[in-house]
Amino acid sequence: MNNRVRVRFAPSPTGPLHIGGVRTALFNYLFAKKNNGDFLLRIEDTDQTRFVEGAEEYIIESFKWLGLKFDEGVGIGGDYGPYKQSERKSIYKDFAMELVNKGKAYYAFDSAEELAQKRSEAEANKQTFQYDCKTRKGLKNSLSLSKEEVERMIAEGEPYVIRFLFPEDEMIEFDDMIRGHITMNSSLLDDKVLYKSDGMPTYHLANIVDDHLMKITHVIRGEEWLPSTPLHVMLYKAFEWDMPMFAHLPLILKPDGKGKLSKRDGDRLGFPVFPLEWHDPKTKEISSGYRESGYLPEAVVNMLALLGWNDGSEQEIFSLEELVNRFSIERISKHGAKFDMEKTKWFNHQYLQKVDTKDLAKLYFEFLKSNSAELKLDSTKLEIDFVETIVDLVKERCSFAKELWENSDYFFVAPTEYAEKALKKRWKEGTSARMMEIISHLENIEDGSTWAEKAEEFLMNYIQTNELNMGQIMNSIRLAVVGDTKGPNMLDIMKVLGKKEIIARIKIATERINL
RNA sequence: GCCCCGUUCGUCUAGUUGGUCCAGGACGCCAGAUUUUCAUUCUGGAAAUCAGGAGUUCAAAUCUCCUACGGGGUACCA
Numbered sequence: 356m357n358n359r360v361r362v363r364f365a366p367s368p369t370g371p372l373h374i375g376g377v378r379t380a381l382f383n384y385l386f387a388k389k390n391n392g393d394f395l396l397r398i399e400d401t402d403q404t405r406f407v408e409g410a411e412e413y414i415i416e417s418f419k420w421l422g423l424k425f426d427e428g429v430g431i432g433g434d435y436g437p438y439k440q441s442e443r444k445s446i447y448k449d450f451a452m453e454l455v456n457k458g459k460a461y462y463a464f465d466s467a468e469e470l471a472q473k474r475s476e477a478e479a480n481k482q483t484f485q486y487d488c489k490t491r492k493g494l495k496n497s498l499s500l501s502k503e504e505v506e507r508m509i510a511e512g513e514p515y516v517i518r519f520l521f522p523e524d525e526m527i528e529f530d531d532m533i534r535g536h537i538t539m540n541s542s543l544l545d546d547k548v549l550y551k552s553d554g555m556p557t558y559h560l561a562n563i564v565d566d567h568l569m570k571i572t573h574v575i576r577g578e579e580w581l582p583s584t585p586l587h588v589m590l591y592k593a594f595e596w597d598m599p600m601f602a603h604l605p606l607i608l609k610p611d612g613k614g615k616l617s618k619r620d621g622d623r624l625g626f627p628v629f630p631l632e633w634h635d636p637k638t639k640e641i642s643s644g645y646r647e648s649g650y651l652p653e654a655v656v657n658m659l660a661l662l663g664w665n666d667g668s669e670q671e672i673f674s675l676e677e678l679v680n681r682f683s684i685e686r687i688s689k690h691g692a693k694f695d696m697e698k699t700k701w702f703n704h705q706y707l708q709k710v711d712t713k714d715l716a717k718l719y720f721e722f723l724k725s726n727s728a729e730l731k732l733d734s735t736k737l738e739i740d741f742v743e744t745i746v747d748l749v750k751e752r753c754s755f756a757k758e759l760w761e762n763s764d765y766f767f768v769a770p771t772e773y774a775e776k777a778l779k780k781r782w783k784e785g786t787s788a789r790m791m792e793i794i795s796h797l798e799n800i801e802d803g804s805t806w807a808e809k810a811e812e813f814l815m816n817y818i819q820t821n822e823l824n825m826g827q828i829m830n831s832i833r834l835a836v837v838g839d840t841k842g843p844n845m846l847d848i849m850k851v852l853g854k855k856e857i858i859a860r861i862k863i864a865t866e867r868i869n870l
Numbered sequence: 871g872c873c874c875c876g877u878u879c880g881u882c883u884a885g886u887u888g889g890u891c892c893a894g895g896a897c898g899c900c901a902g903a904u905u906u907u908c909a910u911u912c913u914g915g916a917a918a919u920c921a922g923g924a925g926u927u928c929a930a931a932u933c934u935c936c937u938a939c940g941g942g943g944u945a946c947c948a
Contacts, residue, residue: 366948400948516946603875690877692883695898698898781907829906
């Protein structure tokens with residue numbers, strides 16, 4: 356079984372994992388599982404200057420939360436390790452040398468400063484400097500220098516990089532599983548650095564070497580890699596290795612304006628761009644995360660999967676398992692997709708309704724207990740059964756678990772003030788007197804399990820005999836009991852709160868409002 | 871600038887080999903119904919001259935070319 360599908364998600368630990376990265380990982384996961392293959396996590400930390408403390412742990416925790424399990428890689432292990440490129444440092448040099456010996460790559464001694472100067476000079480003339488077939492002969496490298504000179508410089512410890520030698524005027528072609536056939540002329544490409552002067556490989560070399568060594572069969576990555584794929588194709592050819600299949604995913608764009616979704620957009624527009632909340636160790640800045648904002652991981656996964664992909668049917672809600680079964684890489688769209696936060700909320704609402712009431716109640720119960728002081732409620736009187744009843748009553752009006760409180764606070768704490776708008780509309784001249792009269796009747800109804808039904812029955816009769824309409828009475832009672840024009844059916848509220856509490860609240864309202 | 875990729879309702883998209891698409895669904899929006907509340911739910915509606923132009927064809931959102939626009943890349947970053 357050497358044609359087993361193996362894909363990898365290979366982030367760099369330069370900060371928190373962006374939602375676009377999560378989607379790339381998700382598509383890799385779906386493709387792997389659909390084909391009974393392996394999904395690996397490789398950490399690409401070849402740029403030591405950009406390493407950020409905690410980023411690697413963040414990545415691992417994110418996928419744990421999302422429910423995407425890796426079969427192999429950093430934090431899991433496997434037969435092709437180590438899976439962190441900084442720990443594989445020693446293996447890349449030999450491969451770079453192999454290319455030099457084959458005449459496919461060469462040494463270059465130009466300093467970063469020299470090249471930067473070339474670039475700015477070219478820019479001043481409205482041109483672009485490129486290290487390529489036209490310029491390399493005039494630069495300091497093993498192509499322009501004598502063999503002796505090169506050997507001397509290396510022996511003396513002169514810093515150097517190894518660059519790929521692009522052939523001149525050759526058509527480079529490859530097939531992308533999403534975009535089809537792609538061609539590019541090699542003369543347009545520059546001789547990319549493969550091996551840096553600090554002894555580390557660049558992305559291009561490390562990526563190809565590792566994908567080969569780890570027997571990766573399909574490279575599924577963001578569109579930003581499409582322009583460097585010709586280089587990668589040439590590298591596979593130079594090494595005489597089998598090439599994996601490529602698939603370049605469209606990017607996630609800003610909901611407004613131009614360009615791809617960036618870290619800044621989240622806080623600017625009020626939605627998370629990261630799976631988990633991120634505390635920047637240097638700037639101390641905090642960026643919001645989906646988890647902390649109250650999103651369910653299943654909803655985030657579903658939303659991301661449908662951003663740029665669908666199975667052709669009209670179904671939109673998919674479990675991870677269904678996504679795996681339905682997934683096909685050819686159905687991924689070719690163009691970027693603007694992120695839609697309204698639809699994301701809708702997904703969360705859908706998934707929140709699926710959460711078992713008992714589980715949701717447990718969460719809410721814990722929340723109420725730990726915030727009891729702030730919410731001004733007596734935590735010793737809090738009972739899980741009661742909380743469960745409440746959750747069952749108000750869950751459907753919530754998109755987020757955290758909205759539970761704003762939709763059910765009155766079950767726990769009597770209103771201390773009344774919404775102004777509601778007051779104007781629901782409590783007119785004479786309402787207080789009317790309510791006083793109603794209370795006197797309600798008092799006479801026997802307390803017990805059927806009190807609420809009896810009270811309702813009485814109210815119906817009362818409304819009829821007094822030739823009133825139900826809204827006039829029920830809405831005023833609601834205002835007195837809830838403090839606003841919100842909440843479930845009054846009968847349910849009366850049942851839950853009970854005779855004593857209902858009467859007490861109406862009484863207080865008549866005293867306070869005084870109309 | 872140069873190179874690569876893309877372009878269907880405000881947004882995400884359906885539209886596999888050209889005809890049954892005067893373009894379907896979802897989010898959002900608007901209206902109505904239910905709940906005489908709010909939310910949910912349900913029903914209905916507005917919303918794309920298929921970026922524009924030229925061509926191929928009896929027939930094009932679907933094929934070809936050009937233009938425009940959008941995105942990405944152009945580092946000893948990934």
